[in-house]
Amino acid sequence: MTSREKILASIASNKPSLVTLPNVPIFEGDGSIERFKTVLEGIGGRAIEVASKADCQTAIDKYYSDLKNVASNIVKASVAVNLDTTKDILEQVDLAVLQGEIGVAENGTIWVPESNMLNRALPFITQHLVLVLDKKNIVANMQQAYDKLEGVGSYGVFIAGPSKTADIEQALVIGAHGARSMMVLIY
């Protein structure tokens, strides 16, 4: 008997009789841009409203003029990043500007599927991260977010603010291993 069979048999003989699966409602809630911004700022991120997607470039020029190596398929890029980009190049990326799909007002998180990442490692290895988000894709809470998602693809991440840790005496430090800062451009 393989371990697989052993485990499955043991579960079959130990599990209780079938319990009903509850229905998860789509809870209502405040899905406003204001709330999204406030919450995101509360978790160390920043949200800026821009007039249109085309204006993202202006915002990047304004806020990130000091950053040299920019990877993006939305604004002007100085580093080309794709699936095959090697670690040594990825390591040099200062700023990644990527498309976010769904924003959640309740927790300031944004869904980024693999198809928007250029390279799976990019959103994490970049020193700074900017996600651009269509304001009509902001929902109130996670029920609404998963309801809106059409599957999770091969890989996808809800990103909420910059990388952080409080592992030393519960003191919050922004910029643990991933992005040191995170901004959302809402258009």
Add this chain to the structure above:
Amino acid sequence: MKVGLFIPCYVDQFYPNVGVATLQLLEKLGVEVVFPMKQTCCGQPMANGGCEQDSKGVYEHFVDTFADFDYIVTPSGSCTYHIKKHYDIIEQTPAVQKVRKSVYELVDFIENVLKVDEIPVNFPYKVGLHLSCHGQRGLRQANASEITGVRDGQISKLLRKLKGIELTELERNDECCGFGGMFCVTEEAVSARMGQDRIADHLRNGTKVLTGGDVSCLMHLEGIIKRQNVPIKVMHIAEILNGNQP
């Protein structure tokens, strides 16, 4: 209405005044109370110690003592909770079921059976309320801070209406005192520390009289107060509601 008074074993032995106050209070509220002389204990000390099976005789004795009453009233949330929750290991005869259903903690009985929501007592002191966990979370006599930020409960409702009283606003409204039955000796270090921390919270926030619904918690806290020579007077809620003064 036939009401049986249950005075928990340690109250009977060490805090008879709490028993007296409970009896007098109920009498003032017009209740005819009988105290069955053969009563001993609800059996909780053994059960919490891992010897529930050894308690069965005590459980049966309790049921036998109180089966004839419409209500069983006791100045203890903890004993009430134990009877309601843990008398499930003996045969559920009609008598056992009746006893488990009709046992009431004193304040719960006053508010929800007698429907009394105000007691005319003058008590011009700053009072710190210690919520016993079994009363609060076991019997749901008070809100739990894990569930809501609104601090409210049966005992505080009655207390707030006493004349001249001021209630202490604690930093940790419902942190356990650390008594915990046998825990107070088997885990002496943590138990004592928990109690010390509760007293410190009351001291910092101005408690002059410490009260609560369970003598067990209060006995533990009073032990610390006396050892530390702290100017806090300990009174059970029954004593305050009965009009006793510190």
Add this chain to the structure above:
Amino acid sequence: MNHQNHPELAEAFNKDFERTTWHDETLWFVRQKRDKAVYPIPEFQDLRTLASEIKDHTLSNLDNYLLEFEQNAIKNGVKVHWAADATEHNQIVMDIIKETSLEKAKGRNIRLIKSKSMLTEECHLNVFLQKNNIDVVDTDLGERIIQFRDEAPSHIVMPAIHLKKEDVGETFHEHLGTAKGEKDPQILTEAARQHLREKFVAADVALTGVNFAIAETGSFVVCTNEGNADLGVNLAKVHIACMGIEKIIPKLHHLSVYTRLLARSATGQPITSYTSHFTKPAEGKEMHIVIVDNGRTQQLGRADFRASLKCIRCGACMNTCPVYRRSGGHSYDFTVPGPIGAILSPNIDLHKYSSLPFASTLCGSCTDVCPVKIDIHVQLYKWRQIVGQANELPAAKKWGMKGLAKVLSMPKVYDLSGKLARGALRILPHGLTHNQSMNPWAKARELPDAPKQSFKEWYEENRK
């Protein structure tokens, strides 16, 4: 070494009064953050109920959901492995590592980086791999700190919560060359970032835990704040994810319940910084899932205790527990400390962990804080009975209880014993009644005054 029980370790912890204060307040601060994150969500209690019921359902159909998960994961190009116990788990992980990376390593040690996984702690994976010449680097900051110090985690979410910044400063001075006396968390974290970036880039294999596995899609979810899981797996060629059988949930949209509960309960954040959904390996890379039993199916068979398998490892029961806060995670001497550990551990070794169900006042705060509504304090009570019946109670306590039970079932004997005891307390000198070695009560507390009359005696005199 003799295994020390909880009271002994807790007493040692409490010897340092100030540090105990600090530990209690630090954890209470996390509990308060949790409250602030929870109170404003109107449906929070509904979410707890849903989370609990979804898990109840899943456990009642666990074998089928595991099969569904496996089938979908395989379809996704993921390799699925099954381990009956810790030994098999460790062997499987090592075999994957060696098969995939031995050749590439060309004689040097294979480099593994890990994000947090309590399961691998439970299986003592690190020690096993290191013995087999695999370099293991924990990348979660807290885990890295305790790895340097060769300690066990003292908390499942904040592994180094028992340490002060001065302690971390010293450790980093020794291992990372930070300045002596440097204790600024910002600077220490930056040092760890630089140090670990090198490790991320150099790693051959990345291992993660699993927060949730979705039967419907064959995906699994990993939640971190630091981004260490994603950074690791997306740079390494091989990703190994280790999960206990209880991590399954049926459908993707069920995540909407758990992702609203987990971080709020754990740290008071609205959600973790990264909630990563892994479904298929990237092109040219490998993804493995190791599904582990290690005592879980046995717990599933214990009707009174199976709800413990609903745990989503948020650690809220630790932060809220007044005993944990004043005894520290190491006093439990089990991978998962605190209230949840005290109901999981007796299933693993009843004798060794027999003191843990008693390391509680049964205050019930753990049950009320638990995002999946595990009746933790009820289970603690029930484990006590099993410890009692298995003859694992200290003899004095056992016979004391039996004696007490006898006395309390015989009213006349009870009355007389009470009278004698009170009489003795009144007559005996304070030094004797409060002797600290004979009476632990008296170490920090006075005994109540022993009144002349019991209530019963008063009643007989005044009301009969």
